[in-house]
Structure formats: structure tokens, C-alpha cells
Amino acid sequence: MTTKRESILAAIRTALTGTTGVSTRIYRSRVEPLARGELPAIVVEPVSDNAEQNTSLPTLDWTLNVRISVIVRGDVPDQVADSVVESLHAKVMADLTLGGYAFDVQPVSVSFDIVEADQPSGVISCDYAVRYRTRVADLSLSP
């Protein structure tokens, strides 16, 4: 069985298909750096996953923090990334259940890392909190 966490990450990856400007350059937790010819691109990765037991029922309420990073090159990197960010946000928020695995998706923050490179480079990180629920003893099943 697959944990709901993994299913949610896969669902986000799938939902991002067709994001403006990135073609097929959408990666899950890619650890290798991206070269100039591979941009713009998107990297989806988990940041943290925190559990709470809010009732006496054998269920856990989880908040999965997911980072969707847009990596671009251009004279004004954040400007270059703007249409990509707009597009990915619309796709992530289009189905707040992410195919039935979650019960809510909330935008958390956007941060910008703009650096000097052989062409100015930017990493725009869009963080989302995904709320979902599992059984206490089984991370793959809904209550």
C-alpha cells in the first residue's frame, strides 16, 4: 500500500501537468541541480508532515507542507517566473481534495531566492499546506 502522503505528492505532480512554460520539466524531489538548458522547471517536494489526534476516534489529522519550487533564468527572474507561478497555483487549487486524498489545500507562503549566475537565476518557492486524515495505525487508509 502507498501512504496518503505519497499519493498526495503524486497527485500534485500530476495536477501540475501542463503548467505554463515548463513543458515536461516537472520533477518530484529532484536533488540534482538544474542547468541553464533545463529551465524553467518545477520541483515538488515535501517539507514536513505533522500529525494531531483531535478526537478520541482512532484517526490522525495531518498537515503536509509541500513546496513547489519554480526555477528560472532571466534578467528579472521573479518576473520570468510570474506566469509559471500563476499557472501552478491555479492547478493546485483547482481540486482541493487532490483526487480525494485530502480535505483541504491552503497556500502558505511564497519566497524568492534570486542569485547572480551565468544568467540571473531565481528559485521561487510556493508553499502549500495539505490537510488530510488517516487511521492511527495505517497511513494508507482513510478513517
Place this chain on the structure above:
Amino acid sequence: MAITEDLDIFLADFGVSCTAGAITANGILDMPSQILSDGMVLSTDYTLTARTSKFGSLIRGNSITVDGAAYTVRETMLIDDGKFVQIALQKT
């Protein structure tokens, strides 16, 4: 005894031809790879070492051709006694 330096000798062996505007002179191009932004971006640190008297007045955005390839100047910094500059480049 005074020593007369010929700075062009420094650039003679490993230098390549560089042209910016009407000026053509030799410079040494280094291009090591570098990883930026917490491991997410792979870049090339193009740096040209040349005589200040030739290319020291270049500023951000100026064009320069190095060994036949077009580059744009990012920044120009004097090194040591100021007779040479290191020019950070981006490939155009």
C-alpha cells in the same frame, strides 16, 4: 635596478582573443561550474582576466566577444595592484 614589466607576457600562453567595441586584446577565460540556490541551480562562472588598460572600463551590460563567443559583462573588478581586472560574464 628598475624592472620593466611586460604584462602581455602573462596573457600570452593561455590567453584568447577578446573584443569589446574597438578594442581587441588577449584575456584568460576561466569557466568552472558552480552550484547555487541551495543545490537547485547549476551554473557556469565565466570569468575573464585581462589588462585593466584594455577592458577595465567595461560595465554591466556591455558586450564582449571571447574566443569567438558572445558574452555580456556582469561586473568588472580590479585585482591585486589593479593592473589586471577580473570580468564576470554571462553567455549571451
